[in-house]
Amino acid sequence: MELMDKLKILADAAKYDVACTSSGNDRAAKQGEVGNAVACGICHSFSADGRCISLLKILLTNKCVFDCQYCGNRRSADIPRAEFTPQEVAELTLRFYQRNYIEGLFLSSAVIRSPDYTMELLISAMRTVREEYHFNGYIHVKTIPGADPALIRQAGSLADRLSVNIELPSQASLEAFAPEKKKDDIIAPMRLVREGIIAHKNELAIYRHAKNEPSFAPAGQSTQLIVGASPESDSKIVTLAEGLYGKFKLKRVFYSAYIPVGADPRLPTTEPPLLREHRLYQADWLLRFYGYTAGELFKNEDENLSLEMDPKCHWAVQNLHLFPVEVNTADYMELLRVPGIGQVSARKIIAARRIEKITFEGLKKMRVVLKRAKYFITCCGKTYEKIPLLPEAIAPRLKDSSQIAGFTQLTI
Amino acid sequence: MNESVTFDGSFEGFLCVVYAVYYEKLAPLVIQIAGQEQLTLCDTPPVDIKTDDSRASRVYNAICEKIARDAGQRVYYAFLADDEGRLLAILQYIKLGFLVGGAVDSHLHEDFVARVHRLAKYVWREAHLLHGFCRFESVLLNSGNAEKPSESEVLYAPVTPKNDVLVLLAQHFCERLKHRAWVIHDKSRNKAAVYDGHTYTIVTVPAGEANIVHTSDEAQTRELWTAFFNAIAISERKNPRLQRQMLPLYFRGNMTEFR
Numbered sequence: 001m002e003l004m005d006k007l008k009i010l011a012d013a014a015k016y017d018v019a020c021t022s023s024g025n026d027r028a029a030k031q032g033e034v035g036n037a038v039a040c041g042i043c044h045s046f047s048a049d050g051r052c053i054s055l056l057k058i059l060l061t062n063k064c065v066f067d068c069q070y071c072g073n074r075r076s077a078d079i080p081r082a083e084f085t086p087q088e089v090a091e092l093t094l095r096f097y098q099r100n101y102i103e104g105l106f107l108s109s110a111v112i113r114s115p116d117y118t119m120e121l122l123i124s125a126m127r128t129v130r131e132e133y134h135f136n137g138y139i140h141v142k143t144i145p146g147a148d149p150a151l152i153r154q155a156g157s158l159a160d161r162l163s164v165n166i167e168l169p170s171q172a173s174l175e176a177f178a179p180e181k182k183k184d185d186i187i188a189p190m191r192l193v194r195e196g197i198i199a200h201k202n203e204l205a206i207y208r209h210a211k212n213e214p215s216f217a218p219a220g221q222s223t224q225l226i227v228g229a230s231p232e233s234d235s236k237i238v239t240l241a242e243g244l245y246g247k248f249k250l251k252r253v254f255y256s257a258y259i260p261v262g263a264d265p266r267l268p269t270t271e272p273p274l275l276r277e278h279r280l281y282q283a284d285w286l287l288r289f290y291g292y293t294a295g296e297l298f299k300n301e302d303e304n305l306s307l308e309m310d311p312k313c314h315w316a317v318q319n320l321h322l323f324p325v326e327v328n329t330a331d332y333m334e335l336l337r338v339p340g341i342g343q344v345s346a347r348k349i350i351a352a353r354r355i356e357k358i359t360f361e362g363l364k365k366m367r368v369v370l371k372r373a374k375y376f377i378t379c380c381g382k383t384y385e386k387i388p389l390l391p392e393a394i395a396p397r398l399k400d401s402s403q404i405a406g407f408t409q410l411t412i
Numbered sequence: 413m414n415e416s417v418t419f420d421g422s423f424e425g426f427l428c429v430v431y432a433v434y435y436e437k438l439a440p441l442v443i444q445i446a447g448q449e450q451l452t453l454c455d456t457p458p459v460d461i462k463t464d465d466s467r468a469s470r471v472y473n474a475i476c477e478k479i480a481r482d483a484g485q486r487v488y489y490a491f492l493a494d495d496e497g498r499l500l501a502i503l504q505y506i507k508l509g510f511l512v513g514g515a516v517d518s519h520l521h522e523d524f525v526a527r528v529h530r531l532a533k534y535v536w537r538e539a540h541l542l543h544g545f546c547r548f549e550s551v552l553l554n555s556g557n558a559e560k561p562s563e564s565e566v567l568y569a570p571v572t573p574k575n576d577v578l579v580l581l582a583q584h585f586c587e588r589l590k591h592r593a594w595v596i597h598d599k600s601r602n603k604a605a606v607y608d609g610h611t612y613t614i615v616t617v618p619a620g621e622a623n624i625v626h627t628s629d630e631a632q633t634r635e636l637w638t639a640f641f642n643a644i645a646i647s648e649r650k651n652p653r654l655q656r657q658m659l660p661l662y663f664r665g666n667m668t669e670f671r
Binding site: 003004007008011012014015016028029032034035036040042043044045046047048049050051052053054056057092095096098099100101103257259271272274348351352354355356362365366367 | 515517518519520521523526530540541543544545546547548549550567569585587588589590591592629633635636637639640641642643644645646647648649650651652653654655657658659667668669
């Protein structure tokens, strides 16, 4: 098979994996090696679906022995199959990298023969890229559920980021749709990676020479959850994500709206729930950067996030007794809770009010967006418009109709 | 009291204007690049400020020490912006900075402070995007020696940025492509950063299309990349509006996958 055909098949097979970030690690260029890594991450292109392309995202092979119903590469699916050699992976990576098409390699695989065998193939491909082709750029590798801990440790010493996909957010759904996968097989490598990262940090603290030891997944680990294939509610998904950030110190949890590729009659065949996915990412941001807890977002026994307005607005409308916030006196965390004010705006407000009292005019000059914030703040005791602080007055004004229109297909 | 000054257009030259403001008591209302002056309402002829590297570095160090550690970089980035009135705004920013120190960055109600911040961010952002969006092509460089013809492989990247970010790109690729020879060509300003594997130099390039000979694997690599680019998109999620928001059209002219 031609390299071109393999690339088409194995990139197509990898496209449902969301994680394509190249962030989290700074590594300087080395003598005799190609490339470096920068912590902020760099996007190299954006595909027709608007998603970032940062890494050469491919499967090593899509020949799978598993039969997970939600997955397009399952054993029973009738699709063309292919397999890369380690040399081909390295060739592609290096040729793309030096032309600045990519930031590095994202290598995943279907389960060929057994989890251990697959993991060994992934490691040997990474070794070829790193040791024979001297590639010093970013590598993100999937660990295969059920693979031997020793193999996962080896993978961690070669890659910047490791990840294992949970895919379905509950044990029951896994049993129903992915009979060969067990929850423990997924959680165990996560724990192992977490422990490996901690162990490496401790070694660095104790022995200075450990700096020359191979690092262990310096950019941390991430995972992916499929949304809409199985019946779990948003509340369950967000709570799970909160646990993963807390317990396993994951860098990212990715959410992927289920696209109907399965044949199982229990799976939905409707349009992918893109707006729901968007709301989950917004809630995810609130967990990671705004100090919210999952419990706060689902206080009133709502099982799902509102589709009409973003979760921060929704929370604010439910908690109007905490508003309005006076921008000249509120502390940073209070400002962060105002819809429309993010970290950048909150920092600007705190810096500027040291010099003089902030007015709405001043906020506009600083380019703080007032579209949503204006209902929830006062400047020197003044409100922006005479709109009473009541749910029935504010909620209709916060519904983002444009957002919803962008997600539904227009029909003629 | 002179109202109009000119300088050579370099960042060092601009720092010397700042020097002159303090040591020669100039209070310019118009700062222009020598040779590109426009008609102004000033009645006196412009004073030309000579560039002096030691003066420039004294001013730069003073900015970093007396205003804030990152103020020097902020001023430099804002200077690179494609913005008519940036020079006076930067000058005002520096003057206020020498007066109040690091607190200058809190004076966001002052238009010139907000402007310097905005421009510096704008430049940083374009440079950051181009770190990802600029594309190298592998070309053959002829030694030009008729008796001993030899060819060497060079990576060549054409760019057309809005701001003058060539140096920022060169710094990034000195690390990224440390052991390769490369050229980044700013087509909108007719200059290029040329890197020989050790250091880069900025040279001026005559306008017009160069005759480029690609290496033998260039065409195939482009086809592979374009095929990957098309295969990785999920057709059920097609969203050109989002794509345009993340990757504005003006970058695409130089990008392999959009040709």
